[in-house]
Amino acid sequence: MSESNKIAVIGGGAAGFFAAVNTARLNSSLDVTIFEKSREPLSKVRISGGGRCNVTHQCFDPEVMAKAYPRGSKALRWAFEQFQPKDTVRWFEERNVELKTESDGRMFPTTDDSATIINCLHDEAKRNNVKINLRSRIDSIKQNDTGRYKLEIRNNGSKLFDAVVVATGGSNRLKHYRWLKDLGHSIVEPVPSLFTFNFKNPIFEDLSGISVADCSVEIEGTSFSHTGPILITHWGFSAPAVLKTSAWAARYLHEQDYQFTIQVNWLYPQNEQEVRHQLDELRKYNAKKTAAKQDQFTIPKRLWTRFLELADISENRRWAELSNKQIHDLAHQLTNASYEIEGKTTYKEEFVTSGGVPLDEINMGTMESKKLSNLYFAGEILNIDGITGGYNFQSAWTTGWIAAQDIGGS
Numbered sequence: 284m285s286e287s288n289k290i291a292v293i294g295g296g297a298a299g300f301f302a303a304v305n306t307a308r309l310n311s312s313l314d315v316t317i318f319e320k321s322r323e324p325l326s327k328v329r330i331s332g333g334g335r336c337n338v339t340h341q342c343f344d345p346e347v348m349a350k351a352y353p354r355g356s357k358a359l360r361w362a363f364e365q366f367q368p369k370d371t372v373r374w375f376e377e378r379n380v381e382l383k384t385e386s387d388g389r390m391f392p393t394t395d396d397s398a399t400i401i402n403c404l405h406d407e408a409k410r411n412n413v414k415i416n417l418r419s420r421i422d423s424i425k426q427n428d429t430g431r432y433k434l435e436i437r438n439n440g441s442k443l444f445d446a447v448v449v450a451t452g453g454s455n456r457l458k459h460y461r462w463l464k465d466l467g468h469s470i471v472e473p474v475p476s477l478f479t480f481n482f483k484n485p486i487f488e489d490l491s492g493i494s495v496a497d498c499s500v501e502i503e504g505t506s507f508s509h510t511g512p513i514l515i516t517h518w519g520f521s522a523p524a525v526l527k528t529s530a531w532a533a534r535y536l537h538e539q540d541y542q543f544t545i546q547v548n549w550l551y552p553q554n555e556q557e558v559r560h561q562l563d564e565l566r567k568y569n570a571k572k573t574a575a576k577q578d579q580f581t582i583p584k585r586l587w588t589r590f591l592e593l594a595d596i597s598e599n600r601r602w603a604e605l606s607n608k609q610i611h612d613l614a615h616q617l618t619n620a621s622y623e624i625e626g627k628t629t630y631k632e633e634f635v636t637s638g639g640v641p642l643d644e645i646n647m648g649t650m651e652s653k654k655l656s657n658l659y660f661a662g663e664i665l666n667i668d669g670i671t672g673g674y675n676f677q678s679a680w681t682t683g684w685i686a687a688q689d690i691g692g693s
Contacts, residue, residue, distance in 0.1 A: 355642060453473060510551055
């Protein structure tokens with residue numbers, strides 16, 4: 284880019300901000316403007332991780348990191364060679380923002396406050412003279428005969444820019460991508476990813492808030508199966524085991540209209556046969572104790588009592604009095620129970636879309652469009668999505684960084 288060139292970044296989220304501030308930092312002669320349609324930029328950063336901001340994930344091996352993305356894994360494998368979680372940590376540390384790692388690998392600011400990340404990005408924008416135009420919706424974008432881009436800004440006329448970064452995030456509505464199709468790009472139909480499962484059977488309705496740390500969730504009739512915690516909610520099932528399954532199966536579940544059956548092993552990695560053996564041991568050595576009392580399984584007491592009920596076992600019945608059928612049914616409830624899922628609920632802190640601009644239309648080494656020069660993409664507008672745990676922010680930082688290197692460094 285030559286001196287005084289004007290750069291437009293459409294979208295004031297993580298990817299847009301990161302692209303903008305790094306472009307301006309690399310080339311101070313560039314005139315960089317962020318256009319954000321809402322009144323608050325970085326809103327998703329603010330609510331992420333319960334307001335703490337799950338900045339990234341502590342995985343410093345690009346090959347392993349890339350495996351956390353149901354869509355975009357292959358392309359991100361090489362993108363992470365340019366900018367990966369280790370680089371994200373360093374970037375924020377250089378700006379006096381320390382990150383910490385939790386037991387599951389998620390990384391947060393040590394302040395446990397998303398405002399720390401937001402303030403850092405705003406300070407960087409101010410330091411590098413990045414302009415931020417709020418409530419500025421872009422209605423259309425067209426390339427003129429000179430190669431510049433004309434942006435129609437709602438209620439504010441039109442402006443010309445030498446390069447444009449599209450970082451508008453994901454949307455479940457295909458119509459929101461129409462203006463990109465007008466530029467010649469195709470769009471992979473957007474569908475939700477990262478959502479909880481609605482379970483309308485009332486068997487767990489009074490157990491909302493109970494969680495089990497080590498479980499497996501499998502979608503019947505498919506190979507989609509993931510492990511991790513499960514949380515019982517008012518509407519069904521949530522937590523990482525469910526969210527990971529929803530991410531990998533996002534497009535399949537959309538085709539099923541979110542009507543499907545899951546099998547849950549509440550005692551993963553033990554299988555039904557192993558659990559049946561342990562129950563037999565309880566019947567043998569805990570003979571005089573009631574079924575409500577056991578120390579073999581890490582199941583919360585109220586949930587354990589519910590499993591006894593589902594196996595037609597009174598909690599006051601002694602272990603010695605349980606029949607083989609009751610032992611068999613209880614083992615099945617604990618390790619291989621089926622639940623009919625009827626619908627989904629968006630996971631409010633991690634709203635993610637599967638779909639967007641296909642990666643084969645993007646030069647992933649620069650994030651520039653293969654169809655139009657000086658048109659770049661970053662973040663979730665691309666057909667990239669990761670599982671929960673900081674992965675989606677990392678792909679935003681990475682793609683924003685790569686775009687900035689090409690625009691600001693050239």
